[in-house]
Amino acid sequence: MGKPLDLTVDDDGLRRALSAFAGDLDALDETWEGIARQMEAGVRPRIPVLSGALAGTLATRSTGSSAELSVGGSLPYARVIDNGWRAHNIEPAYFSRPAVELLTEDAAADLERGIQQAADRRGLD
Numbered sequence: 001m002g003k004p005l006d007l008t009v010d011d012d013g014l015r016r017a018l019s020a021f022a023g024d025l026d027a028l029d030e031t032w033e034g035i036a037r038q039m040e041a042g043v044r045p046r047i048p049v050l051s052g053a054l055a056g057t058l059a060t061r062s063t064g065s066s067a068e069l070s071v072g073g074s075l076p077y078a079r080v081i082d083n084g085w086r087a088h089n090i091e092p093a094y095f096s097r098p099a100v101e102l103l104t105e106d107a108a109a110d111l112e113r114g115i116q117q118a119a120d121r122r123g124l125d
Contacts, residue, residue, distance in 0.1 A: 029064050031114030035107045036060035036067040042098035043069060054078060067107070069099050 072078020084092030
């Protein structure tokens with residue numbers, strides 16, 4: 001990870017705008033909520049449903065700085081269903097992979113848009 005940016009600003013107007021912009025970046029709630037919804041939409045149809053117990057554990061959570069998805073909770077077989085178990089002839093379902101793929105492909109673009117919108121609201125180019 002890179003070094004933190006240390007910046008001194010002598011212009012009060014710019015200082016206020018940058019401070020407000022920093023607050024906007026700490027609160028990209030809508031952007032992270034959208035990413036969490038996309039992750040859920042990508043995973044839910046891929047979860048194998050027999051009893052519905054595994055699908056019922058799908059949960060997403062977002063904050064101003066992250067999106068999380070969990071499936072399986074305390075179900076001991078969740079990872080086996082997702083990753084398979086060759087020794088027992090259980091083929092993997094790979095239902096969690098779409099969430100990972102989404103994060104590597106779409107989330108960066110969504111975050112970039114959210115940051116740009118925050119900059120535009122503050123009149124920063």
